[in-house]
Amino acid sequence: MDAYIERHAKMRKKTWRKDEQRFDLYIPRQWRSRPAASISRGEIVDLHVAITRRGAIDPARRRRGGAAYEANRTIEVLRKMFNLARIWEFTGFEDGTKQNPAEGIARNKEVKRKRFLRPEEWAALVGAIDAEANLMGRAVIWLLLLTGMRKSELVSAKWVWIDWNAAMIRLPDTKSGEEQIVPLSGAAMAILQAVPKTEGNPHIFAGEKKSQHLIGLDKIWYRVRDATTLKLWANDPKLAVFIKRLTRELGRRPRIAEIQAAAEADGIEVRPGLLDFRLHDLRRSVGSWMAQAGTDLQVIRDGLRHANISTTLIYARLGADPARQAMEEHGRRVMERSGKAGPAEVVDFPEAAG
Numbered sequence: 001m002d003a004y005i006e007r008h009a010k011m012r013k014k015t016w017r018k019d020e021q022r023f024d025l026y027i028p029r030q031w032r033s034r035p036a037a038s039i040s041r042g043e044i045v046d047l048h049v050a051i052t053r054r055g056a057i058d059p060a061r062r063r064r065g066g067a068a069y070e071a072n073r074t075i076e077v078l079r080k081m082f083n084l085a086r087i088w089e090f091t092g093f094e095d096g097t098k099q100n101p102a103e104g105i106a107r108n109k110e111v112k113r114k115r116f117l118r119p120e121e122w123a124a125l126v127g128a129i130d131a132e133a134n135l136m137g138r139a140v141i142w143l144l145l146l147t148g149m150r151k152s153e154l155v156s157a158k159w160v161w162i163d164w165n166a167a168m169i170r171l172p173d174t175k176s177g178e179e180q181i182v183p184l185s186g187a188a189m190a191i192l193q194a195v196p197k198t199e200g201n202p203h204i205f206a207g208e209k210k211s212q213h214l215i216g217l218d219k220i221w222y223r224v225r226d227a228t229t230l231k232l233w234a235n236d237p238k239l240a241v242f243i244k245r246l247t248r249e250l251g252r253r254p255r256i257a258e259i260q261a262a263a264e265a266d267g268i269e270v271r272p273g274l275l276d277f278r279l280h281d282l283r284r285s286v287g288s289w290m291a292q293a294g295t296d297l298q299v300i301r302d303g304l305r306h307a308n309i310s311t312t313l314i315y316a317r318l319g320a321d322p323a324r325q326a327m328e329e330h331g332r333r334v335m336e337r338s339g340k341a342g343p344a345e346v347v348d349f350p351e352a353a354g
Contacts, residue, residue: 037092185331229273
């Protein structure tokens with residue numbers, strides 16, 4: 001496993017840390033001291049089942065992508081690892097006759113996510129974003145809404161990648177492995193101009209440590225997501241009365257889990273709000289809004305930089321530089337829907353003054 005990470009994953013995969021995390025989370029410790037050829041297909045089948053069941057009862061793992069997904073991805077990593085063990089002629093694989101024990105294992109059925117931000121959720125989300133105390137996190141979430149960029153691309157972006165004159169960000173190292181260009185609307189440019197620079201740190205969104213970019217964005221998003229959910233629940237008259245009563249009983253504001261548990265006990269239906277909404281769903285929402293506005297699918301593909309048109313086709317039912325024009329129009333609609341006066345008032349960053 002260590003050889004796979006060092007010889008292959010770190011050299012070939014931008015997502016190698018996810019492979020490492022899956023090994024740490026799911027692979028039995030005793031496997032690391034065993035010869036690769038001693039691990040049987042039956043053990044891997046049992047591992048696949050165990051990960052599936054473990055994730056099914058663990059809410060944290062459901063948030064990170066689902067039990068079915070995690071189990072399948074882990075088996076795929078193991079399959080690749082054993083294929084490489086044959087190429088590298090590890091003990092037991094020298095003659096090439098040893099079969100890959102991770103081959104032919106039935107995968108869990110995966111349901112593709114189709115979660116988009118709904119119109120009735122918009123105002124609550126905007127309020128929660130603007131109320132978030134973390135300046136950098138607030139700016140990142142706004143830019144995810146405005147650009148449709150991937151979270152990893154945006155948080156790791158550097159100041160030198162911005163072409164202010166051309167209103168674009170050049171991404172030298174993307175998921176596809178090629179340089180890509182992200183057009184920036186006036187609203188997105190305004191946010192970037194308002195983000196304060198940290199001396200000695202090349203990243204737009206600086207972290208607490210020197211030369212490190214912002215980390216922990218998921219925690220920031222969970223705060224925004226939970227605040228949005230509470231606002232949506234407060235807008236439901238029946239649920240609002242229930243929450244007020246629960247608040248009096250507890251003598252404090254109830255937590256989301258407490259509201260859900262108490263409501264279930266009283267037979268009151270509580271919708272998930274934004275609890276089922278992930279950061280990456282913001283990117284999907286950008287594509288859906290463009291499609292609903294009548295933007296050509298090829299233009300959406302260019303704007304979101306999909307490698308395959310099939311990824312863009314999910315939006316088909318919804319709805320000078322065409323990609324830039326589409327992004328500019330999208331930025332304008334985002335600001336109008338948010339009740340913002342214009343690009344200069346996109347986000348208030350008092351810390352950036354002077």
